[in-house]
Amino acid sequence: MRTLWTFFIGVIFGTGIAFSGMANPAKVINFFDVAGTWDPSLAFVMGGAVVTAFIGYRLVWRRAAPIYEPTFDIPQKTTLDARLLTGAGIFGVGWGIAGFCPGGALPALGTLNTQVILFVLALIAGMLATRFVSSALARQQSPTSAAQ
């Protein structure tokens, strides 16, 4: 049952992405092209999503725990580091070039559009390559901690 409900949450997200225009690179790039063919639509996506989540999260967190899990699993880290900012910077360059972000592209994959498939394959390659390199670097720097 919980798997079915989780599927429906995915449907809501995917439908939201489809209506929002986030799955359309031409529209995403135009949002950032203030000096050219500017389309401010995506500000409405962001506004609607953040305000809804801000209010809804606060209602949900009145509960001691989520419905199907023992605890809320929320990132606890608060420190800003170079890795976070470098990653965000690189992500932005890629988003500006391709026009797809992961949340826009994954629902679009449902259309089996060739360009979306190519983007997602390159996305996965970038994700796996980064995981591989960073875990190799971590092993090299601290062989004892990696062995634990």
Add this chain to the structure above:
Amino acid sequence: METEFTPFASLAGGVLIGLAAVLLMLLRGRIMGATGVLAGAMLPASRYDWTWRAALLAGMFAGPWVFFALQGQLPQIEVPAATPMLLVGGFLVGVGVTLGSGCTSGHGVCGMARLSSRSFASTAMFMLTTGLTVYALRHLWGA
């Protein structure tokens, strides 16, 4: 390439995205980040962990077809980038979201909604570099 300004459809879409984030928190206690969901589906910590991510992804793929059922056509997908650039962009997005622990949904929506300083910093940074990249490609390189 001009695109039509769609404040109502975009706002409605945004509210649905936010609603999905809230429901995932309510049911599973998790952040609705596309990067995290995909990464965890490829390299799951356990079978249980894989199941909810796979269900969520499968639901996402159905999204454009719900749009089709309501609108009589699939959502528009126009890619201005040539294929090699699309691949370069995709790879960079993959590197960036992995290093930076999240993307537009995880940091931009969920993180900002829970007032995370890391997410505000991340969102400011990627919005800036996306804007600079679009400006460079459209107005400096292309001009």
